[in-house]
Amino acid sequence: MLTLTSREWAIVTWFVLCIGGISYAPRMAEAREAFKDAAHSLLQYKIVIITTLIAAYTCAIVYLLHKYGLWDFSQIKDTTIWFFSVALFSLFKLSGNDNTSINFRQLLMDNIKLVLFIEIITGTYTLPFLAEMLLIPVVTFLGMMAVVAERNEQYSLVKKIISYTISTIGWGLIIYSAGELISSLSKETVQGLVTDYSLPPLLTLLYIPFLYFMQLALTYENIYYQIYFKIPSTKIRFFAIFAALIAFNVRTKLLKRWADRIYFADRESYSGIFDSIIFMFKMLHKEKTPQVIPKSDGWSPHLAKDYLRSEGIKTGYYEPAIDNLWHADSIEPKQMDFKTGNSFRYRLEGGEEAAIHLKLTLDMKNDAVSEELWDKFYTCSQVLFEKSMERSFPFELKEALLCRENKAIRIDQICVSFSVEDLFDSTGYFFALTASPEHIYYSSCREMNG
Numbered sequence: 001m002l003t004l005t006s007r008e009w010a011i012v013t014w015f016v017l018c019i020g021g022i023s024y025a026p027r028m029a030e031a032r033e034a035f036k037d038a039a040h041s042l043l044q045y046k047i048v049i050i051t052t053l054i055a056a057y058t059c060a061i062v063y064l065l066h067k068y069g070l071w072d073f074s075q076i077k078d079t080t081i082w083f084f085s086v087a088l089f090s091l092f093k094l095s096g097n098d099n100t101s102i103n104f105r106q107l108l109m110d111n112i113k114l115v116l117f118i119e120i121i122t123g124t125y126t127l128p129f130l131a132e133m134l135l136i137p138v139v140t141f142l143g144m145m146a147v148v149a150e151r152n153e154q155y156s157l158v159k160k161i162i163s164y165t166i167s168t169i170g171w172g173l174i175i176y177s178a179g180e181l182i183s184s185l186s187k188e189t190v191q192g193l194v195t196d197y198s199l200p201p202l203l204t205l206l207y208i209p210f211l212y213f214m215q216l217a218l219t220y221e222n223i224y225y226q227i228y229f230k231i232p233s234t235k236i237r238f239f240a241i242f243a244a245l246i247a248f249n250v251r252t253k254l255l256k257r258w259a260d261r262i263y264f265a266d267r268e269s270y271s272g273i274f275d276s277i278i279f280m281f282k283m284l285h286k287e288k289t290p291q292v293i294p295k296s297d298g299w300s301p302h303l304a305k306d307y308l309r310s311e312g313i314k315t316g317y318y319e320p321a322i323d324n325l326w327h328a329d330s331i332e333p334k335q336m337d338f339k340t341g342n343s344f345r346y347r348l349e350g351g352e353e354a355a356i357h358l359k360l361t362l363d364m365k366n367d368a369v370s371e372e373l374w375d376k377f378y379t380c381s382q383v384l385f386e387k388s389m390e391r392s393f394p395f396e397l398k399e400a401l402l403c404r405e406n407k408a409i410r411i412d413q414i415c416v417s418f419s420v421e422d423l424f425d426s427t428g429y430f431f432a433l434t435a436s437p438e439h440i441y442y443s444s445c446r447e448m449n450g
Contacts, residue, residue, distance in 0.1 A: 004077070010132035050214070054087050061206045075199055082203050090211055127176070135169070142166055219252050220245065223259045231267045240273045247277045254280055261319065283319070291353065296413050298354035298435035299388055301328065305348060307358075307387040311380050313346050318355070326350055342373050342426075346380070356436040358388060362429040374429075378402075381431040385416065388433055404429070 004012070022028045022035065041047075062079060065071035071079075126132060142162050149159035224241050231237040240262070248255040258280045265279075266272025290302040301318040305328045318328040330346040343363045350356040362377040378401055382393045389411060400407030400418050408417035414435055421428040 005126045006129040007126040007132045007136075009129060010136050013133065014136055050091065051088065054091060054210070055083070057207070057210045058083055058087060058203075061203060064206070065202070070202070071199070078199050079203065082200050086200065086204060087207060090207075091214060127173075139166070139169060216250060216252070219255065223255060226259050227262050230262050231273075233268065236268070236270060236273060239270055243273060243277060247281075254284065257317065264320070264322070283317070287317075293354045296435065298350055298356040299348075299358065301326065301348060301350060301355040304355050304358060304388065307384055308346055308380050311376070311383055313380065315346060315348070318348070320352070326352055326355075344373055344377055344380075346384075350436075354435075357432065357434050358384060359430060359432040360384060363423070363426050364429065365426045377429060377431070381418070384431070385433065389414065389416075401431075 022031050058079070062071055127135065142165060146159060146162045146166070149155035149162060220241065223244070224237075227237060227240060231240055244255055244258060248258065258277060261280075262273075262276060265276035287302045290300040293300045305315040305318055308330075313330050315328040316331045318326060320326045327347060327349045342365055343361075345361045345363075346359070347361070348355040348358050360377060360381055362373065364374070381401060382398075385393050385397070391411075394409065394411075394416075396409065397407060397416065397418060404420055406417075406419045408415060408419075410416075414433055417430070417432050417434070419430045419432075421430070
């Protein structure tokens with residue numbers, strides 16, 4: 001629909017009144033300066049270029065839809081609303097996201113949900129202008145109060161009252177709009193609503209390729225700034241980005257992983273950059289096709305790092321550190337009680353082909369015992385043993401953990417140990433499986449058994 005509804009006229013009126021008040025009221029000098037700074041920020045050349053590209057792409061989409069009879073000039077208002085609410089907002093959300101990623105499926109589904117159809121109906125069949133003029137500031141004020149109440153638990157009762165009030169207003173608008181729809185129901189009305197409902201998801205679907213390209217461009221831009229100080233030579237730096245673009249192209253996870261590890265590569269030669277990219281593909285191949293490792297040599301690291309995935313423990317990539325010791329550590333979600341400071345970790349160490357040491361660590365503050373975290377440690381110890389050794393958890397290890405006493409046994413040349421150590425301000429509990437006799441934990445195993 002081309003004409004503005006009473007609600008839209010009310011919004012425009014309030015907007016003009018607010019701008020006029022800020023522009024001329026003597027007490028609004030600080031607000032005027034803030035608006036000037038915001039306008040200056042929005043007029044930066046990057047934002048102007050990107051906004052122009054979005055506008056040009058949107059015009060191309062509209063022309064394509066118009067050519068095939070799926071868009072006409074009466075939909076200019078809905079298209080404009082979509083441009084400012086979906087197109088620009090999605091891109092600004094993307095640029096403000098450190099991970100530079102958008103869930104495109106969720107973005108499309110948000111434009112198909114039933115709530116959108118309800119919004120179209122309530123936006124089409126609105127209250128009289130004066131009623132809308134009174135309703136908008138009331139709803140805005142309630143919304144602002146709800147945000148404040150949500151941040152403080154002592155206002156929980158106020159939050160419930162505000163939520164109930166807003167819900168009542170919302171249901172009232174839905175019932176009123178539904179009644180107006182039924183009273184004016186006709187073939188033309190139904191066709192208009194279907195057209196208005198189908199336009200946003202159609203525009204969003206055609207917008208996704210552009211948004212994906214911008215996501216990819218922003219990812220490579222972030223990678224360039226990430227390696228800027230890691231690669232001193234400008235020529236080698238540009239070569240690195242170009243080589244990464246050719247090698248990784250749309251595989252952004254592998255690209256970010258390469259950028260995180262570029263510090264360990266030879267960053268002063270073209271061959272070093274090339275070798276670092278080859279190394280990433282070697283690692284990817286090893287992870288997709290893990291080798292079978294004899295039990296006496298340890299474990300396949302790419303299998304061992306997922307032994308505790310069923311318990312919610314995920315690890316990072318198994319990669320070499322500066323001292324050429326390969327390792328992987330547990331990552332988010334961190335098993336940690338932030339109130340007490342108790343923490344729980346899983347780590348595997350070894351060489352390129354095999355992990356020789358699997359270790360669980362529970363760091364328990366002496367004055368903040370967490371039985372829940374201890375139960376997690378006990379369960380994970382049992383799961384780790386059974387998956388790595390492919391046998392049932394021995395009774396003597398169960399007894400040692402329950403009594404929290406040091407214990408070490410050898411099974412098939414593997415040293416399995418549980419130890420308790422007094423640390424500076426906490427107690428450390430360690431459950432480990434070690435395949436190498438040269439490892440310090442294997443030595444500890446010999447000492448425990450005399």
